[in-house]
Amino acid sequence: MRISRIVTQRIAFTLLTLVMAATMLGILAIIAYIFLKGLPALSPEFIFSMPTHGMREGGIWPAIVGTVYLTLGTAVIAVPIGLLAAVYLSEYASDSPFTRAIRIAIVNLAGIPSVVYGLFGLALFVLFLGLGSSIAAACLTLSIMTLPVIISTAEEALRSVPQAFRLVSVSMGGTRWQTVWRIVLPQALPGILTGVILGLERAAGETAPILFTGAAYFLPQLPKSIFDGTMALPYHLFVISTQVPGMPVKIQYGTALVLLIFVLAMNLVATLIRSYYRSRRQW
Amino acid sequence: MVSAPPAPKFVVENLSVQYPDGTESLRNVSLQIPPNAVTVLFGPAGGGKSTLLRTFNRLNDLVEGTRYLGKVLLDGENILSPKVDLVALRRRVGMVFAQPVPLPMTVRENMTYGLELAGESRRSKLVRSMEEGLRAAALWDEVKDRLDEPAGALSGGQQQRLCLARVLAMQPEVILMDEPTSGLDPISTAKVEDSLQTIKKKYTVVIVPHSVQQAGRLADWAGFFLQGELVEWGEGKNLFIAPKVKRTEDYVTGRFG
Numbered sequence: 396m397r398i399s400r401i402v403t404q405r406i407a408f409t410l411l412t413l414v415m416a417a418t419m420l421g422i423l424a425i426i427a428y429i430f431l432k433g434l435p436a437l438s439p440e441f442i443f444s445m446p447t448h449g450m451r452e453g454g455i456w457p458a459i460v461g462t463v464y465l466t467l468g469t470a471v472i473a474v475p476i477g478l479l480a481a482v483y484l485s486e487y488a489s490d491s492p493f494t495r496a497i498r499i500a501i502v503n504l505a506g507i508p509s510v511v512y513g514l515f516g517l518a519l520f521v522l523f524l525g526l527g528s529s530i531a532a533a534c535l536t537l538s539i540m541t542l543p544v545i546i547s548t549a550e551e552a553l554r555s556v557p558q559a560f561r562l563v564s565v566s567m568g569g570t571r572w573q574t575v576w577r578i579v580l581p582q583a584l585p586g587i588l589t590g591v592i593l594g595l596e597r598a599a600g601e602t603a604p605i606l607f608t609g610a611a612y613f614l615p616q617l618p619k620s621i622f623d624g625t626m627a628l629p630y631h632l633f634v635i636s637t638q639v640p641g642m643p644v645k646i647q648y649g650t651a652l653v654l655l656i657f658v659l660a661m662n663l664v665a666t667l668i669r670s671y672y673r674s675r676r677q678w
Numbered sequence: 679m680v681s682a683p684p685a686p687k688f689v690v691e692n693l694s695v696q697y698p699d700g701t702e703s704l705r706n707v708s709l710q711i712p713p714n715a716v717t718v719l720f721g722p723a724g725g726g727k728s729t730l731l732r733t734f735n736r737l738n739d740l741v742e743g744t745r746y747l748g749k750v751l752l753d754g755e756n757i758l759s760p761k762v763d764l765v766a767l768r769r770r771v772g773m774v775f776a777q778p779v780p781l782p783m784t785v786r787e788n789m790t791y792g793l794e795l796a797g798e799s800r801r802s803k804l805v806r807s808m809e810e811g812l813r814a815a816a817l818w819d820e821v822k823d824r825l826d827e828p829a830g831a832l833s834g835g836q837q838q839r840l841c842l843a844r845v846l847a848m849q850p851e852v853i854l855m856d857e858p859t860s861g862l863d864p865i866s867t868a869k870v871e872d873s874l875q876t877i878k879k880k881y882t883v884v885i886v887p888h889s890v891q892q893a894g895r896l897a898d899w900a901g902f903f904l905q906g907e908l909v910e911w912g913e914g915k916n917l918f919i920a921p922k923v924k925r926t927e928d929y930v931t932g933r934f935g
């Protein structure tokens with residue numbers, strides 16, 4: 396006996412809904428758990444003060460500041476380079492074996508485990524260029540890790556701008572750069588920003604790339620220059636969860652919660668930007 | 679005494695155009711486009727009409743690897759020469775496409791886009807040419823209170839007249855139109871056709887019509903294209919009333935097959 400198409404469709408639909416619900420539930424459960432366990436730790440003091448007593452008391456301010464520095468530093472390096480590369484690939488480069496090789500390389504780079512970037516950063520920036528374990532070396536390493544994500548999402552966003560706009564602009568005497576600057580980039584902006592934020596989010600949350608390049612176990616004061624090392628939320632979380640005996644669970648979950656909020660807030664900003672622009676888009 | 683005919687705006691000599699895949703979409707075409715007149719290029723699909731239009735502003739160059747043979751002179755200067763400044767050429771030769779494509783900005787910004795690209799920043803000049811362009815395209819009354827709305831909010835017919843208006847605002851010398859009314863209702867079509875009668879006093883117009891009827895209505899000069907060849911070329915309505923070539927006759931009388 397054959398099952399009718401409508402029944403098949405219904406089964407498929409139900410299955411997909413169940414799978415999705417299961418996934419969502421898993422994520423929500425993790426978030427809810429961390430909120431429940433971490434919320435009691437949150438206080439202005441926890442956020443704004445230095446850790447004390449071998450980090451078993453006090454706050455996590457230097458780790459928060461460090462993560463902000465690392466994220467901003469990565470943005471400053473990776474966003475302009477990534478954007479220029481994406482504009483080059485989408486608007487200027489013709490389709491040749493060379494550009495195809497570049498694209499394949501970018502896609503593959505995006506899949507490399509972050510610890511490999513960490514080792515690469517150690518070899519190139521910390522040792523070879525002599526930057527030492529510093530914010531500069533960590534930002535450069537995070538930038539290398541983030542670039543493939545930024546380039547490929549930005550390129551996709553640029554390509555999704557209808558070709559007809561470029562044709563009209565060029566036919567009106569626009570140079571390629573004028574067309575990119577005045578038409579294509581503004582139209583692609585929401586997609587680009589989404590990619591940028593997704594990339595930076597990863598940079599903010601990763602431990603492995605900064606482990607050997609700039610993250611410090613504990614520092615008694617905030618970094619004073621980009622050549623200092625810094626504490627950072629993900630590494631701090633790793634340290635207090637595994638390296639410090641007698642660590643209060645509250646502080647561990649509090650730290651996890653702050654990191655989670657940091658990343659979720661970036662996500663929220665990306666979503667808001669996207670929906671704002673989508674509502675104004677005319678195509 | 680008869681005054682000498684005005685010098686042609688475009689002189690096309692033995693033009694062939696090849697696309698990179700080897701398609702020869704124009705073969706050995708020679709003709710002259712007179713100034714301040716409407717020249718109609720018509721014929722069945724794939725005849726090379728659009729290719730010829732896009733040769734006049736070198737828009738074919740966007741398809742990498744397109745090859746031109748022969749000459750196209752604009753006011754005596756060969757625009758196929760590698761030394762030609764394409765940006766300057768496209769400022770002189772504006773184009774209206776088949777589908778209205780308002781740029782994703784306001785009506786006003788669409789209207790000033792061309793001049794701003796050319797470096798014009800004086801507000802008074804921008805405002806003046808915007809109004810002139812909109813009036814010449816018979817759109818001013820409909821949009822004068824909607825200048826700061828997104829251009830995409832206009833109706834299809836208004837959008838297409840906006841596309842014409844923004845080209846007029848650039849004050850080019852030639853206006854190319856590739857089936858500009860193919861998506862429009864009869865009333866919008868009539869508005870565009872009417873405005874051509876005033877526009878041609880100042881500009882050279884080359885248009886690919888969307889029907890033989892439209893070709894007959896608009897033509898001061900006309901060329902019939904078939905599979906990359908210019909089959910017949912003639913003045914005014916002659917080509918439609920008394921074609922000399924059998925293939926033209928078959929086409930205009932609808933016996934084409």
Ligand SMILES: Nc1ncnc2c1ncn2[C@@H]1O[C@H](COP(=O)(O)OP(=O)(O)OP(=O)(O)O)[C@@H](O)[C@H]1O
Nearest residue numbers: 697699701703722723724725726727728729730741
């Ligand atoms: N980018 C391109 N690459 C390859 N061949 C092309 C390209 N554009 C057009 N052609 C070919 O060139 C020939 C002429 O095309 P063109 O668009 O100039 O014809 P047309 O007379 O405007 O036709 P239509 O009435 O359908 O618009 C056709 O055979 C077409 O397939």
Ligand SMILES: [Mg+2]
Nearest residue numbers: 727728729856
């Ligand atoms: Mg065509």
